Amino acid sequence: MATLIHSSGLDRYYDFRDALPERPDGVEAEAGRYAAWDRDAVLDFHTRRDGNDRRSIVLVLENVHCAACAWLIHRYLGQFAGVSETRLDVGDGRLRLRFEPDRTPLSALAAALDRIGYPPHLDTPDSGIDRDRNERRRMLRYLIVAALGMMQVMSYALANYIGAGSADAGGGMDPETEHFFRLISMLVAVPVALYAGQPFYRSAVNHLRQRHLGLDVPVAAAILLALFSSVLITLFGQGEVYFDSVVMFIFFLLLGRYAVMLARQQSGAVHSALARALPNQARRLTATGSEAVGLIELQVGDSVIVADGEVVPADGIVTAGEASVDESLLSGEAEPRARVAGDAVLAGSLVTGGSLQLRIEKLGSGTVLSGIVELLSEARRRRPRLARLADTAAAWFIALILLSTGLAAIYWWQTDPASVIPVVLAMLVVACPCALALGTPTALASATRGLALEGVLTANPDALEALPRITHVVLDKTGTLTEPGARLVEVRSGAGLAREEILELAGALERISSHPIARAFGPFDRGRRVEQAENIAGAGVSGVIDGRRCWLGRADWVAGCAGRRWVEPGDGIWLALLVEGGDEPAWLRVDARLRAGAQALVARLKGSGISVVLASGDREANVASVAQALGIEAFHAAMKPQDKLALVERLQREGARVAMVGDGINDAPVLAGADISIALAEGAAIARTQADLVSTGRDLNPLAVLFDQAPRVRRIIRQNLVWALTYNLGALPLAAAGLVPPWAAAIGMSASSIAVVLNARRLGKTRDRRPPARPAPRAALETA
Amino acid sequence: MKIIYVLIPLSLMLLSLAVWAFFWAVRNDQFDDLDTPAMDILDDDEGSADDQETEAGDR
Numbered sequence: 001m002a003t004l005i006h007s008s009g010l011d012r013y014y015d016f017r018d019a020l021p022e023r024p025d026g027v028e029a030e031a032g033r034y035a036a037w038d039r040d041a042v043l044d045f046h047t048r049r050d051g052n053d054r055r056s057i058v059l060v061l062e063n064v065h066c067a068a069c070a071w072l073i074h075r076y077l078g079q080f081a082g083v084s085e086t087r088l089d090v091g092d093g094r095l096r097l098r099f100e101p102d103r104t105p106l107s108a109l110a111a112a113l114d115r116i117g118y119p120p121h122l123d124t125p126d127s128g129i130d131r132d133r134n135e136r137r138r139m140l141r142y143l144i145v146a147a148l149g150m151m152q153v154m155s156y157a158l159a160n161y162i163g164a165g166s167a168d169a170g171g172g173m174d175p176e177t178e179h180f181f182r183l184i185s186m187l188v189a190v191p192v193a194l195y196a197g198q199p200f201y202r203s204a205v206n207h208l209r210q211r212h213l214g215l216d217v218p219v220a221a222a223i224l225l226a227l228f229s230s231v232l233i234t235l236f237g238q239g240e241v242y243f244d245s246v247v248m249f250i251f252f253l254l255l256g257r258y259a260v261m262l263a264r265q266q267s268g269a270v271h272s273a274l275a276r277a278l279p280n281q282a283r284r285l286t287a288t289g290s291e292a293v294g295l296i297e298l299q300v301g302d303s304v305i306v307a308d309g310e311v312v313p314a315d316g317i318v319t320a321g322e323a324s325v326d327e328s329l330l331s332g333e334a335e336p337r338a339r340v341a342g343d344a345v346l347a348g349s350l351v352t353g354g355s356l357q358l359r360i361e362k363l364g365s366g367t368v369l370s371g372i373v374e375l376l377s378e379a380r381r382r383r384p385r386l387a388r389l390a391d392t393a394a395a396w397f398i399a400l401i402l403l404s405t406g407l408a409a410i411y412w413w414q415t416d417p418a419s420v421i422p423v424v425l426a427m428l429v430v431a432c433p434c435a436l437a438l439g440t441p442t443a444l445a446s447a448t449r450g451l452a453l454e455g456v457l458t459a460n461p462d463a464l465e466a467l468p469r470i471t472h473v474v475l476d477k478t479g480t481l482t483e484p485g486a487r488l489v490e491v492r493s494g495a496g497l498a499r500e501e502i503l504e505l506a507g508a509l510e511r512i513s514s515h516p517i518a519r520a521f522g523p524f525d526r527g528r529r530v531e532q533a534e535n536i537a538g539a540g541v542s543g544v545i546d547g548r549r550c551w552l553g554r555a556d557w558v559a560g561c562a563g564r565r566w567v568e569p570g571d572g573i574w575l576a577l578l579v580e581g582g583d584e585p586a587w588l589r590v591d592a593r594l595r596a597g598a599q600a601l602v603a604r605l606k607g608s609g610i611s612v613v614l615a616s617g618d619r620e621a622n623v624a625s626v627a628q629a630l631g632i633e634a635f636h637a638a639m640k641p642q643d644k645l646a647l648v649e650r651l652q653r654e655g656a657r658v659a660m661v662g663d664g665i666n667d668a669p670v671l672a673g674a675d676i677s678i679a680l681a682e683g684a685a686i687a688r689t690q691a692d693l694v695s696t697g698r699d700l701n702p703l704a705v706l707f708d709q710a711p712r713v714r715r716i717i718r719q720n721l722v723w724a725l726t727y728n729l730g731a732l733p734l735a736a737a738g739l740v741p742p743w744a745a746a747i748g749m750s751a752s753s754i755a756v757v758l759n760a761r762r763l764g765k766t767r768d769r770r771p772p773a774r775p776a777p778r779a780a781l782e783t784a
Numbered sequence: 785m786k787i788i789y790v791l792i793p794l795s796l797m798l799l800s801l802a803v804w805a806f807f808w809a810v811r812n813d814q815f816d817d818l819d820t821p822a823m824d825i826l827d828d829d830e831g832s833a834d835d836q837e838t839e840a841g842d843r
Contacts, residue, residue: 137810144806152799156792177788184792188799 034110064093146251149192157244189243222428249746256750282313316358323354430745439720446764455702463692467710477616479663482592490589538640597700
């Protein structure tokens, strides 16, 4: 029988495959529904140009629920001219598509998706909600039909059972009435099963079309087999009918499916919360006043007004007005910051206490907000390693089920033909490895959501799973353990320079540096011209101002440039500023406070047996004092980025698994070299970091949460996989032995999927914020 | 027992009525939000004109 399904499925597959691409007329007719998508305004707003004629777009698709969907879509869309990339996030149905509008218009691709059963929506803030609502409604309708149908068919079956029972006692139902009940059952069960079972048939056909044994193949086979054998028996023969079983397990399977769908929709909610952050319209300044326009109409260079309490529609520069801007959504930073003319503001941040006039710099998919959303979606599009493994295992398992069901059917045919059908049904349904396939992706999706609420964005879900195996954590000091903004605390003038002159030179020079310390000098920049500017990572900056070369940076570097030797005048972080021709440098002392939670993080890491290493470009004395304050024994000072990378590589050669925590921009090469990279970033930097995990808060508590959560993620994934395997391997022999009635099989399968999903959802719960000062006791409790 | 030949078709009609009624409810957003209506009773406000209008529309 397995071969039968297989071969018929494959034949169908070839029919479809040959037929689909050859029917462009059908596609064109449907393309009319998406014609508006080819308009320039739509393309400009929703797509990003990638080079010449290529554009990439994100579409939100309906009905996506398995890895195999990605395969089908990839294969099918790949046949259109100019489509060069299709990547699907199975978790929330977002498809990234790279195409050439001149060769295949977007409307044709949209119509094509619609035809193969995945109606697309543009990625507007509401599209996810619309799509989710459509899916929920469709599922509810199936569920209702199945529930009502089940009630009816079971009441008829009950009459039959009672009739059969009293027949033994001498009474009984006359054959005519019994036949009538069967006919009526069939009349109800056939349409109900055909309608409500659609999700299973569709997905089974889709899988078979691409020569893949999907999860729904055995389920659909079981339903149809039971249904049609019962119809044949009712019309022509004698024997048992299974209309009640069929309708009942469609109902239980749908119930399980519905619960899984709700969980999935919820885990996508953070994502859409971010996307929904943008306002519906903006007020654009015109020559005569202002007009309300849709976001899609805005253009770079437009001036818009954002009033008190409104949300910034696009990334821009403040041209007039002042207000506090709440960027908590973007950076996790709770405190609003003052913004005045010349400052940059980001789309999605909230203006409070004043109004701003902005000149728009970046729109739509170019904004930082969209970069962050993209970062998160990118993560969800990656298929985690464990999930891929589980998928392969599930495919093999389905083949095993079909094979063993075939064998069991042959055995029972010879011993007891009457129980062939119930046994086959039970085996096909009970052993469906849904739980196995759901275990990892749902756990990672919930964990990603939970962590995002705590301020950690997961760009690479594999990192979450690998994090508990980490043996060493290398911490950067400046900008990571210390707050990103350094403050200038002391100036000692030398070489006859006035204090104001020193500050002005320092402000101008540090303009080109992206080092966290450079921020201390921002306020003193008067816009002096700097020529031949040079930024030497880990050392300092130099440039020519008013015809004289100036150096500003670490004392030994500046001294080296001038061919002299100096020592810093005291403790703390001192920068030397030397102007060409001068004998003595001016000294500037900057101070950066430790970030809140640094102490707790280090204690937490050491408590769980992870070696903490401090690597900084700063000089020995400063690094040592920070290391001492935090209780870190291993520290390395005066390290350039390449030294840090060498350190990480040395540790790795010694067998360590290294997580690197850095600020994401200056440490990029080191982060890339580590097993797991964790970046601390805020605002625009979030989208630019290449790290596996990005912490967006100002303090280090999110990292402590991350290190607490990672072992839980791993544990829950394990639990899920172990439970799913035990259930499947245990249930199959029981069903083959005829010990599991079909209704119990349906309940068992749904229950196993729901158990896995509920277990995974524990990771998505936001735990009440613990007091930052004492995370350790609770962490200890939880890892115990 | 002949009565079942009338009663059962009748039950089928009721069944289709029930299916139709549920579909109508799904189509009219009755299942879209199952959480907030339960909280509405705690809301002391008399409700804006807008609220009353939609309530009337639902009836």
